Amino acid sequence: MDFEPSEKVKALEAKLKAFMSEVVIPNEKVYQAQLEAGESRWQIPPIMEEMKEQAKAAGLWNLFLPNERYGAGLTNLEYAPLAEIMGGSPIAPEVFNCNAPDTGNMEVLAEYGNEEQQQMWLLPLLDGSIRSCFSMTEPEVASSDATNIQASIVRDGDEYIINGRKWWSSGAGDPRCKIAIVMGKTDPTAARHEQQSMILVPLDTPGVKIERVLNVFGYDHAPHGHAEISYNNVRVPAKNILWGEGKGFAIAQGRLGPGRIHHCMRSIGMAERALELMVDRVSNRVAFGKRLADQGVIREWIADSRIEIEQARLLTLKAADMMDKVGNKAARKEIAMIKVVAPNVALRVIDRAIQAFGGAGVSDDFPLAAAWANIRTLRLADGPDEVHRDSIARMELKAAAKKEQ
Known part of the structure; x- marks a missing residue:
């Protein structure tokens, strides 16, 4: 398996990283301040629409959709590192029109919608206007x-x-x-x-x-x-x-495959940001006469976090590669595995970062508490861990039974 990004993806990665560091991350606090200052929290902060227009102008729009007629035409494997970058900020996916549940709904409309349905609903969603x-x-x-x-x-x-x-x-x-x-x-x-x-x-x-x-x-x-x-x-x-009557379950299965792996990609991005915040924090805080970074247990947290993130990333890339090569159905075991692994890894990394931050970690002054709450839902969304584990076990048992025949 060769997971080396193409030149096209490398160029998109560079543009996306620059956009995140120059536009999205600095505007997180602006977004929150505008949200709190509005007449209602259910109004859209103006900064979001401004960032969306910038993302469109930069060619960083609808990157998730493999359908070349409507999207960037990227494979799952090509999209993986880009989704990971976006996952580093809770507001980033919408900036690039790559946020759930719209991504899944757009995929459904692109795959199963008729021309009239696509014109009425898919095109405005692709434009980000609804x-x-x-x-x-x-x-x-x-x-x-x-x-x-x-x-x-x-x-x-x-x-x-x-x-x-x-x-x-x-x-x-x-x-x-x-x-x-x-x-x-x-x-x-x-x-x-x-x-x-x-x-x-x-x-x-x-x-x-x-x-x-x-x-x-x-x-x-x-x-x-x-x-x-x-x-x-x-x-x-x-x-x-x-599509037609009786096709709902089939559509759901088709929709949830890409949706699940997109969640995993973004979870890894948030884990990376939590690790980055933790490393910066412990490198600059002193307790009991030495930097937190010089405490043995904190070095273990950093090492374990890096190991787990790399393992989760490799499994995500393998699952994405299989989806591209053999289809979502044949890759369902790998999708199920990463759906269990990625949120749990992200939660452990975020939890260590919260511990390293002390009281600040559970406050709203830093993004860790909100990130933990967001990621924790993914152990339930698109199927709870237990359902995926059961599915994995059944596939293993079925494969073993075939070998014995």
Whole structure:
């Protein structure tokens, strides 16, 4: 396996690193200050739109999308180091229009949407002029098993009627969020994985109600937000169905593969930033007569962090390479493995950095506490660790059984 970046990717890496250090990182505090100073936390800080225009002008836009018609045409392996760089700041992915859940939704529309759906929703998303959310998880069922989903999508002439309650619809708090991809059951009597469908629901449709925005460890993640949404007799045109009835589970599996590995790439980027902050902090702080960097235990933290980051990065690159060469389905074990490894590695590195910072580490003066809260959600998002571990074990057992035959 050769993971050496192409000249094209090296050039993008250099531009992206420079943009991050010159534009994004210095504006993190500006973004937060504007967010706090506005009439509502659910308004978009002006600095975000300014940075987005700069990113467009720099050619650092829609880098995630392998579809050359709409995106940069990069492979998963080519995109990996770029996503990692973006992961170093919580506001960076949106700056480059590479933020979840919009990336996954754009991939769905590009892959499964028809021409009319693409014109109406994909193009504005690609331009960054609107946002979207993904309504799959439900509060009343264990949604780690997507076949549990109870929301109904019922055909009525030239329309579908949607009823159900969803939560953790990330991005729905954003005032620019105009469209939801909703997953529900069109035929509860069909085969287990053919009962579900996905449908496009504009958020201004009668019957759609954002009930509340959920906090994550006390963070509201404004102006993005994670919403609980009720769909009460919501009627949309039948043409809003994606791909066709019974294709929801297949779409979900196609969507979650790239989405999972993108999360992992960004997690490694945040781990790198936490390590960088830790090294800088311990190199300049003195306790008990010597630098923190001269304490043996802290050197172990630094060494372990570097080792774990490199291991996670290599597994991420291997998974990305396999997705490119043999497809997402054949690479599902590697995707599952990195989905477990990357968030856990990032959490350990961030935790060590917090410990090295002392009281400052758990404050909002530094990005570590918020980063820990963000990354911790990834042990649940797109499937909990336990589901991925079970999947890995089943594949191992199946492979062993084949060898014995």
